[in-house]
Amino acid sequence: MENSLLAVFAHPDDEAFGVGGTLARLAAEGARVALVCATKGEVGEIADPDLATPETLDQVREAELRCAAENLGVDELIFLGYRDSGMAGTAENDDPRAFINAPAEEVVSQLVNTIRRLRPEVVVTFEPNGGYGHPDHIAIHHHTVSAFHAAGNPDLYPEQGTAWQPARLFFTAIPRSFFHEMRDRLEALGVDTSDFDRFEESGAGWPDDKIHVTLDVTNSIEAKWAALHCHRTQFGPDNPFRRLPEEEVKQLFSREHFALAWPEPEPCLEMDDLMGDLKTDDC
Ligand SMILES: [Zn+2]
16 A cells, blocks of 8 residues: 555644644655645634734644644645634634535535545544534534545546545544543643543543554654644643643653544454554454
8 A cells, every 4th residue: 555644634733632643653654644724723722822813823823733744744734724613602603714614515625636636545534523522623524524435436526636535534533541541640640630621521532442543653752742832822831731741741642543434444443553454353
């Protein structure tokens, strides 16, 4: 299998936390890595008011993502040009430019074009709940799944290039056990974990038995760490992870988890990496 991966996310920084180590590891191994970001995170929180204002946040976060992509070894970064829709139930949801209000056809057509042009073997996006239910994460999940299947069908979007069917689709996911482990470790160190409440309330976390690949990204943790620090407006001094010893955080961030979505996984499937063999063990 030719090593080529396309990651599709919603906001600057989505790529760093969940899959930054994987992107960096694959890039270091010589794979072609491309990243699509649907918005510029225009309505994210601003960790330090000296860094940006709501008016400049789009430009600042674009620059932050360019910095992260460079550190991770991403070959091509593509912005779809939509606006951050904000958390569910906020006024930003109603903005006509908001990503959640974009017609599905329009988004899928752009993604089909990107898949056909770049011809990746592997596509990665969020799981159906987007990690913690952010409306843009859920939207990019649906559009990417549609585009993954449409790209290989020459009858669909014929104006967007020659059909290309990527071999595999993966969802990045936080296993429930990992989520609890993270919370326990933070609590043991006396860090306030109330931020986690809204994640848990939204049903965050993915069933452990549906994780097919856990990648150890220790060898690329420095690149992931550098990418995270590019996102200065998000990963500020108040971030709970900044209150932990650096080595502890790096250890937590050294595992990344994926569920195979296509081809449909056999029961008990386990894989060593995203491009490796699909093997089924006894379970
Ligand atoms: Zn996001």
